[in-house]
Amino acid sequence: MKVPLLDLTAQYKTIKDEVIAAIMPVMETQMLILGGTVEKFEAAMSELTGVKGSIAVSSGTDAIVLAGMALGLGHEDDVIVPSFTFFATAGCIARLGVRPVFADIDPKTYCLDADSVAKLIARDYVVKSDDGPPIHRKTGRKLRAIMPVHLYGQCADMDPLLQICEIYRLHMIEDAAQAIDAHYQGKPAGSMGIVGCYSFYPTKNLGAFGDAGHIVSTDPALTDLMRKMRVHGGHQRYYHDVVGMNARMDAIQAAVLTVKIKHLKKWIHARQELAARYASLFEKHGLLKTITPPATGAGRDHTYHQYVIRAPKRDALRDFLKAADVGCEIYYPMPLHLQKCFANLGYKEGDLPETEKATREVLALPIYPELSSEQQAYVVEKMAEFYRK
Numbered sequence: 001m002k003v004p005l006l007d008l009t010a011q012y013k014t015i016k017d018e019v020i021a022a023i024m025p026v027m028e029t030q031m032l033i034l035g036g037t038v039e040k041f042e043a044a045m046s047e048l049t050g051v052k053g054s055i056a057v058s059s060g061t062d063a064i065v066l067a068g069m070a071l072g073l074g075h076e077d078d079v080i081v082p083s084f085t086f087f088a089t090a091g092c093i094a095r096l097g098v099r100p101v102f103a104d105i106d107p108k109t110y111c112l113d114a115d116s117v118a119k120l121i122a123r124d125y126v127v128k129s130d131d132g133p134p135i136h137r138k139t140g141r142k143l144r145a146i147m148p149v150h151l152y153g154q155c156a157d158m159d160p161l162l163q164i165c166e167i168y169r170l171h172m173i174e175d176a177a178q179a180i181d182a183h184y185q186g187k188p189a190g191s192m193g194i195v196g197c198y199s200f201y202p203t204k205n206l207g208a209f210g211d212a213g214h215i216v217s218t219d220p221a222l223t224d225l226m227r228k229m230r231v232h233g234g235h236q237r238y239y240h241d242v243v244g245m246n247a248r249m250d251a252i253q254a255a256v257l258t259v260k261i262k263h264l265k266k267w268i269h270a271r272q273e274l275a276a277r278y279a280s281l282f283e284k285h286g287l288l289k290t291i292t293p294p295a296t297g298a299g300r301d302h303t304y305h306q307y308v309i310r311a312p313k314r315d316a317l318r319d320f321l322k323a324a325d326v327g328c329e330i331y332y333p334m335p336l337h338l339q340k341c342f343a344n345l346g347y348k349e350g351d352l353p354e355t356e357k358a359t360r361e362v363l364a365l366p367i368y369p370e371l372s373s374e375q376q377a378y379v380v381e382k383m384a385e386f387y388r389k
C-alpha cells in the first residue's frame, strides 16, 4: 500500500466540475487580476472570519510583508516571533529591516509561549516613557509587535499574548497561514489582532491552484492603507500616495478559492475525525506509551493542517515509514534562530530549549480529508512494527 503525506488530486476529483465552472468565466472575460471575482472571495473571507477588512493578496508571504509595511515596521524595530515555524514568519519582517526576536514555544501545542515572551521583554527591554514602546537595553531598538503563529492548525494561547500587547502597546499580528477557521474561545484565527495573515499555498487546508494569500484587519485605516499598498500604493492608477508593492491576487485563484471555501468546514471536520481515529489506533497498538499525539490547548479547536506527533528515534522512524511508502515529513528540522541567514542575530544552541527539542522529535503523518481508513490503519501498523523491532 502507498500512503502519500498529502493527495491533492484526490481532493480535486471531488470538486472538478465546480472548479471548472468557476474559472471558465474568468477565462472568457479575461478579467484576470483583482476585479469582481476577487471581491467575491474577499466577501467570503469576511464572512468566515467575521472581520470586515478583507484583502486578497498574492501569497501568505506577501500578506505578512504588506502588513509589516503598512504598520510602518522598519530598521529601528524589533518584533517577537516564534523560532519554531516556517521561515516566512521571520523572513518577511527581516526583509523590512525589522529584527526578529525569537521566543520559545509551549511544548504541548508548539505555539509561541506567552511566559517566554513576558520573560524576554522583562529581561531585554525597558519602558522609558508612558506612551513609548519598550526599548532594547543594549541596541536601543523599539519593540513594536508580537507575531504568534497558529501552528499546524491550532491557535496560540492568545489571551495572555494579547494582554502583553496591551500592557506594552504592541501590535498583535497573527500568522494564521496554517490555521484558517481554527478558533480560540470561539474567535477565528486571524481575527484577534490588528491584522491576520493567511496562506492559500496549495497544501494548506484551503489551498489555491498556485500561490495566493489573504489579510484581514479590524482597523479600517490600516485596511485602506494595505489595500493601496497591494497595488503600488495608490487607489488611482499612475497616482501613488505611498510606496507599495504588487501583491494582487489572480482572479483564477479567487474563483478556485470561492468554490473551495464552501467545503472548508466539511474538510476540517474530516481531518478532526481522522485525528480521533489516529488516537484510537495508537491506543489499540499500545503506541501511546511511546509516541505523543498532538494536544489541543484549552478553549481551542484543532484543524489539523498537519498531524504532528513526537516520536522517539524520530529520524529512524521517518526512514522506516518512507521505505514502507508512507509519506511523512519533519516540520521543522532547523529552528529559525539557528539558521545561517540569522547568524548575525547572535543566537546559539540552547537559547530556546523547547523549540530545539521539538525540532528533534516531531514528525508529521499523512492527514487529508480523502485519506482512507485502510491507509490510516497501514500507517499505524507500520509504526507499531517499527517500535516492536
Ligand SMILES: Cc1ncc(COP(=O)(O)O)c(C=O)c1O
Binding pocket: 059, 060, 061, 062, 085, 086, 088, 089, 149, 175, 177, 178, 198, 199, 200, 201, 211, 212, 213
Ligand atoms: C506559518 C507560515 N507563515 C507564512 C507562510 C507563507 O505563506 P506562502 O507560502 O503562501 O507565502 C507559510 C506558508 O507556507 C506558513 O506556514
